[in-house]
Amino acid sequence: MDLHVVGPLASPVERAAVDAILGAPESGWVGGARDSGTDGHASSGGHALRARRSQLLPALHAVQSRIGWISTPALNYICKRLAVAPAEAYGVATFYALYATTPRPPVVAHVCDDIACRLAGAEALCGDLTRSLGPAGEPIGDGRATWLRSPCLGLCDLAPAALFTTAGERPVMVSAAPVDSAGIAARLESGEGSARPAPVGRQAERGDLRLLRRVGIVDPGSLDDYRASGGYRALARAIEIGPDRVLEEVTASKLMGRGGAAFPTGRKWAAVAAQSAQPHYVVCNADESEPGTFKDRVLLEGDPFATVEAMTIAAFATRASLGYLYIRGEYPEAEWRVTNAIDRARAAGLLGGDILGSGFAFDIELRRGAGAYICGEETALFESIEGKRGEPRNKPPFPVEIGLFGKPTVVNNVETLANVLSIVTDGGESFAQIGTEGSTGPKLFCLSGHVAQPGVYEVEFGATLGDLITLAGGVPGGRAIRTILLGGAAGVFVGQDALDMPLTFEATRAAGATLGSGVIMVFDETADLVDTLRRIAQFFRDESCGQCVPCRVGSVRQEELLARLAAGSRVRSREEELILLREIGQAMRDASICGLGQTASSAIESAFRQPGMVNL
Amino acid sequence: MTDQVTPNATSDPDVLAAILRSPPARASRPPGPPPVEAPASVELTIDGVAVSVPDGTTILGACGEQGIDTPTLCYVENLTPVNVCRVCVVEVAGSRVLVPACSRKVEAGMDVQTDSERVRLSRKVVLEFLGSSVDLSLTGPITPDRSIAAYAQRYGADATRFGPPGQPSAAGERDRLESGHHHGPTGDATAATVAQPTKIDNELYVRDYSKCILCYKCVDACGEEAQNTFAIAVAGRGFDARISTESAVPLPESACVYCGNCIGVCPTGALMFKSEYDMRESGTWDESAQTVTDTICPYCGVGCAVSLHAQDDRIVKVTSPTDSSVTDGHLCIKGRFGFEFVNNRPKV
Ligand SMILES: Cc1cc2nc3c(=O)[nH]c(=O)nc-3n(C[C@H](O)[C@H](O)[C@H](O)COP(=O)(O)O)c2cc1C
Numbered sequence A: 001m002d003l004h005v006v007g008p009l010a011s012p013v014e015r016a017a018v019d020a021i022l023g024a025p026e027s028g029w030v031g032g033a034r035d036s037g038t039d040g041h042a043s044s045g046g047h048a049l050r051a052r053r054s055q056l057l058p059a060l061h062a063v064q065s066r067i068g069w070i071s072t073p074a075l076n077y078i079c080k081r082l083a084v085a086p087a088e089a090y091g092v093a094t095f096y097a098l099y100a101t102t103p104r105p106p107v108v109a110h111v112c113d114d115i116a117c118r119l120a121g122a123e124a125l126c127g128d129l130t131r132s133l134g135p136a137g138e139p140i141g142d143g144r145a146t147w148l149r150s151p152c153l154g155l156c157d158l159a160p161a162a163l164f165t166t167a168g169e170r171p172v173m174v175s176a177a178p179v180d181s182a183g184i185a186a187r188l189e190s191g192e193g194s195a196r197p198a199p200v201g202r203q204a205e206r207g208d209l210r211l212l213r214r215v216g217i218v219d220p221g222s223l224d225d226y227r228a229s230g231g232y233r234a235l236a237r238a239i240e241i242g243p244d245r246v247l248e249e250v251t252a253s254k255l256m257g258r259g260g261a262a263f264p265t266g267r268k269w270a271a272v273a274a275q276s277a278q279p280h281y282v283v284c285n286a287d288e289s290e291p292g293t294f295k296d297r298v299l300l301e302g303d304p305f306a307t308v309e310a311m312t313i314a315a316f317a318t319r320a321s322l323g324y325l326y327i328r329g330e331y332p333e334a335e336w337r338v339t340n341a342i343d344r345a346r347a348a349g350l351l352g353g354d355i356l357g358s359g360f361a362f363d364i365e366l367r368r369g370a371g372a373y374i375c376g377e378e379t380a381l382f383e384s385i386e387g388k389r390g391e392p393r394n395k396p397p398f399p400v401e402i403g404l405f406g407k408p409t410v411v412n413n414v415e416t417l418a419n420v421l422s423i424v425t426d427g428g429e430s431f432a433q434i435g436t437e438g439s440t441g442p443k444l445f446c447l448s449g450h451v452a453q454p455g456v457y458e459v460e461f462g463a464t465l466g467d468l469i470t471l472a473g474g475v476p477g478g479r480a481i482r483t484i485l486l487g488g489a490a491g492v493f494v495g496q497d498a499l500d501m502p503l504t505f506e507a508t509r510a511a512g513a514t515l516g517s518g519v520i521m522v523f524d525e526t527a528d529l530v531d532t533l534r535r536i537a538q539f540f541r542d543e544s545c546g547q548c549v550p551c552r553v554g555s556v557r558q559e560e561l562l563a564r565l566a567a568g569s570r571v572r573s574r575e576e577e578l579i580l581l582r583e584i585g586q587a588m589r590d591a592s593i594c595g596l597g598q599t600a601s602s603a604i605e606s607a608f609r610q611p612g613m614v615n616l
Numbered sequence B: 001m002t003d004q005v006t007p008n009a010t011s012d013p014d015v016l017a018a019i020l021r022s023p024p025a026r027a028s029r030p031p032g033p034p035p036v037e038a039p040a041s042v043e044l045t046i047d048g049v050a051v052s053v054p055d056g057t058t059i060l061g062a063c064g065e066q067g068i069d070t071p072t073l074c075y076v077e078n079l080t081p082v083n084v085c086r087v088c089v090v091e092v093a094g095s096r097v098l099v100p101a102c103s104r105k106v107e108a109g110m111d112v113q114t115d116s117e118r119v120r121l122s123r124k125v126v127l128e129f130l131g132s133s134v135d136l137s138l139t140g141p142i143t144p145d146r147s148i149a150a151y152a153q154r155y156g157a158d159a160t161r162f163g164p165p166g167q168p169s170a171a172g173e174r175d176r177l178e179s180g181h182h183h184g185p186t187g188d189a190t191a192a193t194v195a196q197p198t199k200i201d202n203e204l205y206v207r208d209y210s211k212c213i214l215c216y217k218c219v220d221a222c223g224e225e226a227q228n229t230f231a232i233a234v235a236g237r238g239f240d241a242r243i244s245t246e247s248a249v250p251l252p253e254s255a256c257v258y259c260g261n262c263i264g265v266c267p268t269g270a271l272m273f274k275s276e277y278d279m280r281e282s283g284t285w286d287e288s289a290q291t292v293t294d295t296i297c298p299y300c301g302v303g304c305a306v307s308l309h310a311q312d313d314r315i316v317k318v319t320s321p322t323d324s325s326v327t328d329g330h331l332c333i334k335g336r337f338g339f340e341f342v343n344n345r346p347k348v
């Protein structure tokens, strides 16, 4: 490739931000002193340089968080440093919502207006902000700040929520919840505000908790405290019994993935371990962005070493030597906790060249997402780590064969990995005794909406939907439940009659519902469901990667159809419009490339199936 | 086979005469290519009919051998399938979702349905999605015998079901859209489209993204599949995704080297020779009055196959056969656009 980069030079500040991530340029040809407006062509630097493509997102983050937006000269400078064509880098930068390619003030409030926050008055809040600060996206006052709407920030238990980002020499990113318009305005003005509470154990009965047992109890910053509370016993045990036994135990546990697709973890690991292609990778999917989901955030903020230890065990069992932890870009507190945990584990020899003196070598690289729900889809996540647009790949081939960088890859959800620890210490058989035949082990559920005590709750598989709502204190004010959203925006609405349904993979599947990512969002009789459905449609319209026609256009048509039903401006009769809605849904479900398009109509169609639920 | 006869072994004239009639095998030969093993064949069923095709064949290829016509939009022979348009989907027993015929390889025992209710519905709705959002009036020029309208008819696609088209975008408006929060529909019962003014910023070719179905062909041809220039890529996300140069600059400011390979693979007429565009605008474009002459590019020693499309004794565009072993259908700026000297020859 003949890299063609012309135009004005990046500012010294922009360069310094990039160099801080990529190191100083080795020669003038990669963007140093010889660079001038007339010297448009940079040497491509060969294979080694192009292999650094995966540094593209970290470099874009560096400029975004230093300046507040990514100018064309800054983008060009990154292109020279990494030998990426400017058109491609522009395609990547414009894919992710957290990057701005046009000027944006350095201080931004990202205000959640997604479904759980709407139940807590987010739309009224945005209205207040529009009146007091001006429309979303417009610079406020001296142009130093602005506010933007955001999809679910994974703080639904504390709704309404906001994320504050301040670009500068010492960039700041902090989330806050619950928020009000005065608090947001004050924070934009002064940059000051109180921190939001750290996750706490919601459940009074903590005795049997496995996944949440340290959350809110053990200092998440201390490796010593982690070890004192049983941490790293599982890794020691894994090394003692060897990789093959670990695989056997995980298979015997019948653990199913908790990221939404419910794939048997043991099968996935064994398939990767058996691949002759090298190297193998382990990827932890911490891109949690399904509206209504916040369990992985709670685990990462409250017990970060557990994720690091479990990834190490996964690598040991599948013979991987490098792992990536891909964390959602809107999770600053969790990112900070995980960074600390990785650093401390490395310093203590629990990551690195010779783990626990066993000769086993493994390390973890943390990667930050940049505002794209689709990057939670495993193959889109790989593309993103590789420095590309988060467009899912066609499957087959599957990641166990051709995954990250084209190599065999284990990808697991944070909660899935958390289960591995007790499987290794207590044995797969004993884990399989917990729960039901088809759904073994403990499970986290994210309760939000109209419940008295929203939060993450841990139960053994088999608990019913009603049990969980009771655990969360039931519906406040004694109001009646109108409907419950299971599994998030990609899930389904169920009615009162589902309260007795056990929340297991098999029972929900039989009922045509889904557990998805463990969302239980309760809507009481006061909820405006048409508003909720329209926001869900908007979510998929915003988050579709745009690669395939059924989802790219279908998500628009679905949103338009709901809008015109709500506005009473139908194109055809109501019956014909509803047939059209179903056909849009079926084409998206049947013909889309990935799970986003395949589930984009799920919740909306389920709402229309419930008698009397939607009055449109 | 006759007995081996060795020269010098005899002076018998009859034997010598026999040798002259059929010369003996040469003692040593240059090494030939290793024997090519015929690929194993795979047995499957298509629409209930047992079929046997070589391993590695796509479902599309297998259907073709059966004489089953499959609509395709984002598939061209000379580029790796990207399977994004989804108009070619078929039903495979045991698969939860439909699969793209253009990229999926056949497997032993596969049970493929190409005309089931699910297949027909998805193909219909995909055609409606495209027809309601994109100007398909020229879609299909690289497969002229199969028009998109015929497929729309076959599947009963009615693109007006979503309401009349919404407002077109102003020049450059779609290039500035940011991912994340879009301005939602107002409920005015119109269907959003990608309509926008044609980008005319150079003398060689124009870009009318109102016609773009986002099939990635131009991006792949400009990038690692042919040209290796990487002047264009997909920018933005979802319905706002678009083909863009770096920072959406005009072509002359971009890395484009005007090889025109993107034009050669574009199935929709979104990318078009300026000569063709101007003639269409003035109403003089007439394919029935055109001749196509296959020849060799006169410029360099590579010997690229070029097809000269001429109307009224003037070359109006240049293509290259996709099955040419020299070009794979791809050219450079000279072969593609360097024909003006012919058009400007002095009249004798
Ligand atoms: C649109 C979409 C978004 C997804 N988001 C996530 C996510 O945020 N976290 C996650 O663990 N899995 C997510 N998944 C599922 C992953 O593709 C994958 O199945 C999962 O990470 C595998 O891990 P598991 O087997 O441990 O569940 C998503 C899937 C789709 C289709």
Ligand code: SF4
Residues within 6 Å of the ligand: A374, A391, A392, A543, A544, A545, A546, A547, A548, A549, A551, A552, A592, A593, A594, A595, A596, A597, A598
């Ligand atoms: S289904 Fe949607 S998100 Fe998935 S590949 Fe297609 S356009 Fe992208």
Ligand code: SF4
Residues within 6 Å of the ligand: B218, B221, B222, B227, B229, B230, B231, B232, B255, B256, B257, B258, B259, B260, B261, B262, B263
């Ligand atoms: S003309 Fe050639 S270089 Fe220019 S965009 Fe098209 S394929 Fe790329």
Ligand code: SF4
Residues within 6 Å of the ligand: B211, B212, B213, B214, B215, B216, B217, B218, B219, B243, B262, B265, B266, B267, B268, B269, B270, B271
């Ligand atoms: S411009 Fe043509 S080739 Fe490129 S994506 Fe659009 S339709 Fe496909």
Ligand code: FES
Residues within 6 Å of the ligand: A112, A113, A114, A115, A116, A117, A118, A151, A152, A153, A154, A155, A156, A159, A160, A161, A291, A292, A293
């Ligand atoms: S944080 Fe607002 S909906 Fe989840």
Ligand code: FES
Residues within 6 Å of the ligand: B071, B072, B073, B074, B075, B082, B083, B084, B085, B086, B087, B088, B089, B100, B101, B102, B103
């Ligand atoms: S032709 Fe197969 S998906 Fe486009």
